[in-house]
Amino acid sequence: MTLSAIQKKLKELGVDAYIVTYGNRFIGQDILQCEHKLKHLCGFSGSAGMLAITEKQAFLFVDGRYELQARQEVDLDKVTVINEEPSFVNVCRFLQKSGAEAVGYDGMAVSVAEKKAAEELFENLNLIDAGDLTGLDCKKTVKVLERPLKYAGKSSEEKLEAIAKLLNERGAGYYLLTAADSVSWLLNIYAEDLARSPVVRAYALIDKNGKAILIGNNLQTDLPVWTF
Known part of the structure; x- marks a missing residue:
């Protein structure tokens, strides 16, 4: 329009x-x-x-x-x-x-x-x-890549376990994370679609068992851990 x-x-x-x-x-x-x-x-x-x-x-x-x-x-x-x-x-x-x-x-x-x-x-x-x-609806496919542990410093499983522990302590079932940089850090992932930032623009929904669902548009990955 x-x-x-x-x-x-x-x-x-x-x-x-x-x-x-x-x-x-x-x-x-x-x-x-x-x-x-x-x-x-x-x-x-x-x-x-x-x-x-x-x-x-x-x-x-x-x-x-x-x-x-x-x-x-x-x-x-x-x-x-x-x-x-x-x-x-x-x-x-x-x-x-x-x-x-x-x-x-x-x-x-x-x-x-x-x-x-x-x-x-x-x-x-x-x-x-x-x-x-x-009427702008960008259909560009974004490849989600895994950041090696030697650069991340801590595995995504460790980070998710910490959030799961906090959720159980608070009596909550889920935590919704909406900041793209925080999601990328939490799951040790990155993307190359943006000119100046390697973040994956997506939300993450973490449950009390430490499982995460990555939510975003046109995301593509070979990683078997997350559902889109």
Whole structure:
């Protein structure tokens, strides 16, 4: 979906504005080009920014590193470039001052802390999957590789046993781990799909017996331990 198509759809969605983040559900800055929502919608190719879309205009928030680049890449008749920290709360504060009452955003791409801070500004925050609006659905297969023990220092079984012990002590059945770097460390795995980081972008569900299920999109592995 294009920028103008999203603008036309705002009323149908019941919001005055929609916020598009650079990051995805792992909230990091290292993404695949096929996931670059900002580039897809307004042409900005930088690695830090946030886009606020209203019915009449879009606003691209970037810091000083990217202000000149942003002005060169976007259509300034359709997108206003704002030199301000591209944080979710800053963008919400701007929209509040602009008169917006209902704001849509992708809840998977915003941290709990950011959401709580924004709720102090807006009572009406609407969860809307960015993939449903942008149509970006990267199908790239990611090969999951095992990090040798000599580099990991401790086996994944040892790490999982420690979590299982904690779960049993707390009377819990499962632990859901959502930070990609932590999942990669826990299971001693890595991937080579990202340009600047070797992490496997996936969640891990660990049970009280020390078994883990790796949860992610288009993951491929020869390792027999995990189910996807």
